[in-house]
Amino acid sequence: MTQQRVWCIGGLDTSGGAGITRDLITLADLGVHGCAISTQVAAQTSSALLCTQPTSASNLNEQWQALASEDMPGAIKIGAIANDEQALVLCARLQTLPKPKPFVVWDPVLTTSSGGTLSVLSSNSIRALLAHVDLITPNTDELGVLTGLTVDSEEVFSLALEALLSLGAKAIFAKGGHAKWQHEATDTYISADTRITFSQPRDLAGALRGTGCMLASALCAFWVKDYAIADALTLANAYLKQVRAAAFATALAASNKKQHSAQSRHCGSRKIAMAPAVGFPSVPSDFPSVCFGENDPVSLRKAVSPCDVLPRCDVLSRCAPAPFPALYAPGHPRSDLGIYPVVEDAAWLTKLLPTGVNIIQLRVKTGTKEAISAQIQKAVALTKHSDCKLFINDHWQLAIEHGAYGVHLGQEDLATANLTAIRKAGLRLGVSTHGYAEIQRIKRLRPSYIALGHIFPTTTKTMPSKPQGVERLGEYVALCEGIPTVAIGGINLSNVKAVAQTGVSSIAVVTAITQAANPFSAYYDLAKEAGFAN
Numbered sequence: 001m002t003q004q005r006v007w008c009i010g011g012l013d014t015s016g017g018a019g020i021t022r023d024l025i026t027l028a029d030l031g032v033h034g035c036a037i038s039t040q041v042a043a044q045t046s047s048a049l050l051c052t053q054p055t056s057a058s059n060l061n062e063q064w065q066a067l068a069s070e071d072m073p074g075a076i077k078i079g080a081i082a083n084d085e086q087a088l089v090l091c092a093r094l095q096t097l098p099k100p101k102p103f104v105v106w107d108p109v110l111t112t113s114s115g116g117t118l119s120v121l122s123s124n125s126i127r128a129l130l131a132h133v134d135l136i137t138p139n140t141d142e143l144g145v146l147t148g149l150t151v152d153s154e155e156v157f158s159l160a161l162e163a164l165l166s167l168g169a170k171a172i173f174a175k176g177g178h179a180k181w182q183h184e185a186t187d188t189y190i191s192a193d194t195r196i197t198f199s200q201p202r203d204l205a206g207a208l209r210g211t212g213c214m215l216a217s218a219l220c221a222f223w224v225k226d227y228a229i230a231d232a233l234t235l236a237n238a239y240l241k242q243v244r245a246a247a248f249a250t251a252l253a254a255s256n257k258k259q260h261s262a263q264s265r266h267c268g269s270r271k272i273a274m275a276p277a278v279g280f281p282s283v284p285s286d287f288p289s290v291c292f293g294e295n296d297p298v299s300l301r302k303a304v305s306p307c308d309v310l311p312r313c314d315v316l317s318r319c320a321p322a323p324f325p326a327l328y329a330p331g332h333p334r335s336d337l338g339i340y341p342v343v344e345d346a347a348w349l350t351k352l353l354p355t356g357v358n359i360i361q362l363r364v365k366t367g368t369k370e371a372i373s374a375q376i377q378k379a380v381a382l383t384k385h386s387d388c389k390l391f392i393n394d395h396w397q398l399a400i401e402h403g404a405y406g407v408h409l410g411q412e413d414l415a416t417a418n419l420t421a422i423r424k425a426g427l428r429l430g431v432s433t434h435g436y437a438e439i440q441r442i443k444r445l446r447p448s449y450i451a452l453g454h455i456f457p458t459t460t461k462t463m464p465s466k467p468q469g470v471e472r473l474g475e476y477v478a479l480c481e482g483i484p485t486v487a488i489g490g491i492n493l494s495n496v497k498a499v500a501q502t503g504v505s506s507i508a509v510v511t512a513i514t515q516a517a518n519p520f521s522a523y524y525d526l527a528k529e530a531g532f533a534n
């Protein structure tokens with residue numbers, strides 16, 4: 001059970017709105033066991049810090065030892081550290097954590113939302129702590145205090161992130177709620193080699209307390225549930241959006257009940273203390289827009305200039321370019337795509353087209369450009385007078401040149417592919433994804449289908465990510481909001497039924513067909529077991 005446990009180290013907020021009290025509520029809401037180490041007892045109401053009493057260094061040590069005598073956690077969330085003495089104890093303890101080391105997140109709470117001081121740390125303590133944490137989650141005010149900069153513009157924000165990295169931060173998740181210069185609330189994740197942004201339209205629940213605590217503890221919950229960091233961040237961002245919406249609705253209902261005047265209905269400027277339980281994020285509109293890198297070619301914001309002059313950037317959807325062409329013409333009786341064989345040369349088409357296969361992919365990984373071009377030309381000619389939709393993997397220029405039905409691209413291919421040219425040529429576009437962050441990145445493109453992989457271990461290629469499993473596949477299908485979906489990776493006769501039951505539109509296979517003793521009947525067996533027509 002050690003993987004499903006998070007330790008929360010921070011101040012005990014008597015009101016339950018923030019600190020370790022809020023952390024434990026958040027973890028419970030997400031089905032993770034939270035343990036607590038108190039750095040101080042803060043007598044707090046929902047709007048004021050009355051007084052606070054720091055825990056002694058020896059008591060802090062004893063609390064740690066008590067927890068360490070039982071199960072170690074999968075993640076440790078640190079909030080307000082009262083003073084340098086406490087920082088010293090924590091650094092010593094973090095240094096001697098047994099392996100596998102828990103993921104350590106520091107939410108550097110310095111003041112309460114009402115302005116009371118919770119933490120006074122020297123620059124030496126900050127540096128020492130940074131050496132032991134995997135991720136720091138400052139808001140822009142905290143980023144300013146930690147770096148000595150006045151973070152009031154995008155330029156200074158970027159400088160501050162660089163400054164914090166050079167102080168020793170391994171990775172930063174800088175929250176954008178306080179970044180008033182941004183149209184949207186954009187959280188930025190940055191490490192030595194990665195920059196990912198997570199954007200949401202600004203909402204009315206600005207005065208909800210404890211949002212930083214909730215975000216960092218939700219992140220730890222998703223980490224111990226074994227999500228990759230980009231997915232855990234996407235989920236934590238979506239969780240917060242859900243909580244804010246629910247908190248605002250609850251506060252509004254309470255306010256309406258109390259006072260029936262029209263004026264009291266707007267509670268955007270009031271303090272909201274209660275954050276209702278909302279559970280695992282599942283509502284697609286709660287998920288952020290995700291961009292990889294500052295110049296993500298998939299980012300539509302850069303492509304459409306009117307967004308920049310509009311006051312709020314929930315305009316992303318309004319500015320989105322036309323979707324890529326649909327896989328079926330409107331009114332077509334069929335909605336699923338069936339079994340989707342992915343093959344390495346055009347000769348496979350001759351073998352598989354007689355099955356009546358609906359969609360097929362040519363995935364040629366070796367050979368000269370001339371040889372690949374000849375393969376694509378042959379495949380296009382073979383499918384021209386059939387109902388089979390031919391997708392070309394990787395080679396989008398050749399696919400356009402030879403008039404294929406569509407192109408399949410991976411996440412990295414998007415950096416070099418010319419999406420405008422593909423769209424202009426009228427080709428369909430399928431894109432690979434491997435989790436929440438990539439799906440949220442790709443959805444705004446409105447591709448013809450979104451591939452979801454890899455579902456089970458595969459021997460066909462080395463995957464940098466972990467298998468997703470069918471439970472997550474079901475969540476991803478729902479998140480794709482009607483865009484056709486294709487499951488891929490390790491799918492065969494023994495598991496194809498469970499995959500089909502997630503509602504995925506198509507199931508792509510390599511070895512289940514290409515290494516079958518009889519590929520022709522393997523296709524039929526898979527289609528039958530999945531419950532697809534043909």
Ligand SMILES: Cc1ncc(COP(=O)(O)OP(=O)(O)O)c(N)n1
Nearest residue numbers: 393408409410411432451486488508
């Ligand atoms: C249907 C489908 N899904 C995913 C992939 C993988 O594409 P990509 O990420 O571009 O990796 P390679 O196939 O190029 O190795 C796919 N080909 N088809």
Ligand SMILES: Cc1nc(C(=O)O)sc1CCOP(=O)(O)O
Nearest residue numbers: 453454458460489490509510511
């Ligand atoms: C080509 C490919 N792409 C994947 C992804 O997840 O993006 S998994 C995969 C290999 C699929 O082969 P098999 O059906 O033999 O497991």
Ligand SMILES: [Mg+2]
Nearest residue numbers: 393394409410
């Ligand atoms: Mg590819």
